[in-house]
Amino acid sequence: MLDSQLLKIAEDFGSPVYVYDAEKIEFQYHRLTNAFKNVKKLKLNYAVKALSNISILKLFKSLGSGIDTVSIQEVQLGLAAGFSPDQIIFTPNGVSLLEIEQAAKLGVKINIDNLSILEQFGTKHPNIPVCIRINPHVMAGGNANISVGHIDSKFGISIHQIPHILRIVENTKMHINGIHMHTGSDILDIEVFLYASEILFETAKQFKGLDFIDFGSGFKVPYKAGDIETNIEELGEKLTARFNEFCKEYGKDLTLAFEPGKFLVSESGSFLTHVNAVKQTTSTVFAQVDSGFNHLIRPMLYGSHHDIVNISNPNGRERFYTVVGYICETDTFGNNRRINEITEGDVLCFRNAGAYCFSMASNYNSRFKPAEVLWHNNEAKLIRKRETFEDILKNQVEVDFSPKKKVAVSK
Numbered sequence: 001m002l003d004s005q006l007l008k009i010a011e012d013f014g015s016p017v018y019v020y021d022a023e024k025i026e027f028q029y030h031r032l033t034n035a036f037k038n039v040k041k042l043k044l045n046y047a048v049k050a051l052s053n054i055s056i057l058k059l060f061k062s063l064g065s066g067i068d069t070v071s072i073q074e075v076q077l078g079l080a081a082g083f084s085p086d087q088i089i090f091t092p093n094g095v096s097l098l099e100i101e102q103a104a105k106l107g108v109k110i111n112i113d114n115l116s117i118l119e120q121f122g123t124k125h126p127n128i129p130v131c132i133r134i135n136p137h138v139m140a141g142g143n144a145n146i147s148v149g150h151i152d153s154k155f156g157i158s159i160h161q162i163p164h165i166l167r168i169v170e171n172t173k174m175h176i177n178g179i180h181m182h183t184g185s186d187i188l189d190i191e192v193f194l195y196a197s198e199i200l201f202e203t204a205k206q207f208k209g210l211d212f213i214d215f216g217s218g219f220k221v222p223y224k225a226g227d228i229e230t231n232i233e234e235l236g237e238k239l240t241a242r243f244n245e246f247c248k249e250y251g252k253d254l255t256l257a258f259e260p261g262k263f264l265v266s267e268s269g270s271f272l273t274h275v276n277a278v279k280q281t282t283s284t285v286f287a288q289v290d291s292g293f294n295h296l297i298r299p300m301l302y303g304s305h306h307d308i309v310n311i312s313n314p315n316g317r318e319r320f321y322t323v324v325g326y327i328c329e330t331d332t333f334g335n336n337r338r339i340n341e342i343t344e345g346d347v348l349c350f351r352n353a354g355a356y357c358f359s360m361a362s363n364y365n366s367r368f369k370p371a372e373v374l375w376h377n378n379e380a381k382l383i384r385k386r387e388t389f390e391d392i393l394k395n396q397v398e399v400d401f402s403p404k405k406k407v408a409v410s411k
């Protein structure tokens, strides 16, 4: 969609506002399915955590996607969006046995990444099939906070513990229907991913009744001009060849599953803010916008880069600005960026704001969470209202501290 259309949305819906381009989501979905078109059974389960608005989930449903969920609430959201339980996989980490049982009761696919929980679940529910999340100990993610396959990671069951898994399966007679890995976000090197996949194939050979192998996600998208991205087409070609070969060895056409979040929605998203003030200090020119890390935490949390564009003045002279928010701690969105000249009131657009942006937003500083708009069929549709003061107070319980009236005691 065009920046002029984004500008109109900022005028019509106010700011801050998240905007998602449905066409871009569809494009990415088809790009991924196309890269793996030579796999007989392919299943994409969109990772709800990236962007969980119910209209986005419905869009994925219309595309034929399933969903990957990490909390019972995400499962419920998926069901509310119309996904059938068998279209939902529950891939939690560190949740209670009870929460896994609740999800299983709703009929969704279960993925377990802890030996103790596996044993307890298998003992109580030997008839419910379970997928196992393996930790292949491969360092694939780009940032320590989003790299989850390494040896010290809390995610997955170590490949060195396969004998334990096999003992649990033998003792409980439970059925393992899938093997899963998610090595981390921002895969830069396809060869590393393929290496981790080999570990998954080796593991899969030890389980006879599999229906699917889930390769997780972590596909990197470009954040700025010239940035590297995971070469999906090359990965598709290489992994398809290897997967099809493995299925022959295994003697069954397994489903190849992925659970992408960022790849599908990151580039579809724009975050629009108005500039409250331009502040010149001795060394820096700050552009202060009507938002902060309460709405977009990725730069402060992971040092993520979001291109920032002045869509009110696209042809203005470029100058250097440090773009900050209004939060009472440091909340720098971008340091010394070249941006077309900014005047107070201009609309700044943060690119790549589809994944892990609104879904990580909070009410810090008692600010409202922003509105969300979906651009679909050349029309801007409000898919989440901006919060109001009632939302801030909604679940708060007031205590009465007024002085107690003295009760007269008769003698």
Ligand SMILES: Cc1ncc(COP(=O)(O)O)c(C=O)c1O
Pocket (backbone or CB within 6 Å): 047, 050, 068, 091, 182, 184, 185, 186, 216, 217, 218, 219, 259, 260, 261, 262, 263, 355
């Ligand atoms: C288990 C699991 N699957 C899928 C994803 C989605 O990853 P990405 O957004 O990089 O595609 C994540 C991200 O944290 C995850 O933890």
